[in-house]
Amino acid sequence: MTSTQPENLPEISPAEWEVMRIVWTLNGAQTHELISSLQEKMDWTESTIKTLIRRLQQKGYLQRQGTQRPYVYQATITEQAGINQQTDALFANLCAMHVGPTLIRLVKNNTLSQQDLTELSQLIATKQATAPAVVACDCLADCQVENQGECHE
Amino acid sequence: MTSTQPENLPEISPAEWEVMRIVWTLNGAQTHELISSLQEKMDWTESTIKTLIRRLQQKGYLQRQGTQRPYVYQATITEQAGINQQTDALFANLCAMHVGPTLIRLVKNNTLSQQDLTELSQLIATKQATAPAVVACDCLADCQVENQGECHE
DNA sequence: AAAATAAGTCTACAATTGTAAACTTAACTC
DNA sequence: GAGTTAAGTTTACAATTGTAGACTTATTTT
Numbered sequence: 001m002t003s004t005q006p007e008n009l010p011e012i013s014p015a016e017w018e019v020m021r022i023v024w025t026l027n028g029a030q031t032h033e034l035i036s037s038l039q040e041k042m043d044w045t046e047s048t049i050k051t052l053i054r055r056l057q058q059k060g061y062l063q064r065q066g067t068q069r070p071y072v073y074q075a076t077i078t079e080q081a082g083i084n085q086q087t088d089a090l091f092a093n094l095c096a097m098h099v100g101p102t103l104i105r106l107v108k109n110n111t112l113s114q115q116d117l118t119e120l121s122q123l124i125a126t127k128q129a130t131a132p133a134v135v136a137c138d139c140l141a142d143c144q145v146e147n148q149g150e151c152h153e
Numbered sequence: 154m155t156s157t158q159p160e161n162l163p164e165i166s167p168a169e170w171e172v173m174r175i176v177w178t179l180n181g182a183q184t185h186e187l188i189s190s191l192q193e194k195m196d197w198t199e200s201t202i203k204t205l206i207r208r209l210q211q212k213g214y215l216q217r218q219g220t221q222r223p224y225v226y227q228a229t230i231t232e233q234a235g236i237n238q239q240t241d242a243l244f245a246n247l248c249a250m251h252v253g254p255t256l257i258r259l260v261k262n263n264t265l266s267q268q269d270l271t272e273l274s275q276l277i278a279t280k281q282a283t284a285p286a287v288v289a290c291d292c293l294a295d296c297q298v299e300n301q302g303e304c305h306e
Numbered sequence: 307a308a309a310a311t312a313a314g315t316c317t318a319c320a321a322t323t324g325t326a327a328a329c330t331t332a333a334c335t336c
Numbered sequence: 337g338a339g340t341t342a343a344g345t346t347t348a349c350a351a352t353t354g355t356a357g358a359c360t361t362a363t364t365t366t
Binding site: 014083084086093096106111119 | 167170171174175177178179180190193194232233236237239240243244246247248249251252253254255256257258259260261263264265266267268269270271272273274276277278280281284285286287288290292293294305
């Protein structure tokens with residue numbers, strides 16, 4: 001897997017993630033926008049949201065625009081970069097053997113556009129040229145050596 | 154997305170996840186196996202590992218086998234179920250518009266077996282019949298209505 | 307300019323998580 | 337069966353996270 005930690009920023013927590021989504025979606029947002037958007041979805045007080053905004057600034061994911069007071073908060077990384085960070089963190093800890101079935105399941109369960117599917121399909125065709133017959137488990141340091149494929153049995 | 158919370162067990166934390174991987178891989182394990190396996194990878198004391206084992210039991214993810222003392226700890230959910238739980242939790246919080254590119258990236262960056270690729274390819278062919286031209290953002294409750302596709306611009 | 311409001315900061319506190327020492331109990335070894 | 341060792345339990349403590357009240361400072365309104 002390729003690791004995509006843009007800098008070495010600390011991770012975005014689930015609650016903080018909700019704030020980032022709005023900022024990304026609106027391409028920057030003011031406090032009151034964040035408050036009203038988030039309160040439609042989450043049962044949070046203003047105070048909670050302000051805390052999350054502050055922590056995201058401290059962590060380096062949000063930056064204020066300008067010096068006048070209705071500040072606009074901007075994200076310091078793109079949404080896709082944020083998503084990559086989250087997915088990479090997750091996939092880095094999955095058994096290699098289970099990644100295939102997991103991706104199949106995700107493709108199955110999510111709505112993809114025609115273009116996504118076309119791209120995927122091309123990508124797969126390319127990969128088929130060099131794909132191995134099986135992907136071995138990599139959960140144990142010595143799995144291949146000692147268990148010779150006997151792990152997960 | 155399909156939600157896969159097998160029961161309503163609390164979530165498995167990252168450190169706990171490492172323990173589960175070994176249990177899954179070895180199809181059940183004793184304390185000393187967990188300790189030696191994990192210490193090859195993580196810089197943890199025995200004590201830390203014992204704590205994680207205990208918490209996993211409390212959370213309902215590990216169960217002891219038998220009554221004699223070298224207990225064997227068994228997982229109460231399959232590895233794939235655990236992985237599904239983790240990935241579903243993550244994907245449930247991604248903007249629908251970004252799921253496609255994210256899956257493409259994951260397929261690109263991971264090693265898949267010939268069979269995985271074949272299955273994926275068939276799945277994609279099936280999906281192409283009914284896939285929409287575009288997948289709209291679902292970050293804001295009223296994104297479609299109010300922003301008419303203007304979000305994320 | 308005074309009042310009202312919105313924005314921002316400070317402080318707080320409980321739950322979860324990472325990390326681990328110390329203690330107890332069962333099992334194995336001589 | 338006494339001692340050693342492995343396993344299991346209890347307790348602990350700091351960091352992070354979720355959650356939020358209270359206070360301060362700008363900004364806007366009348």
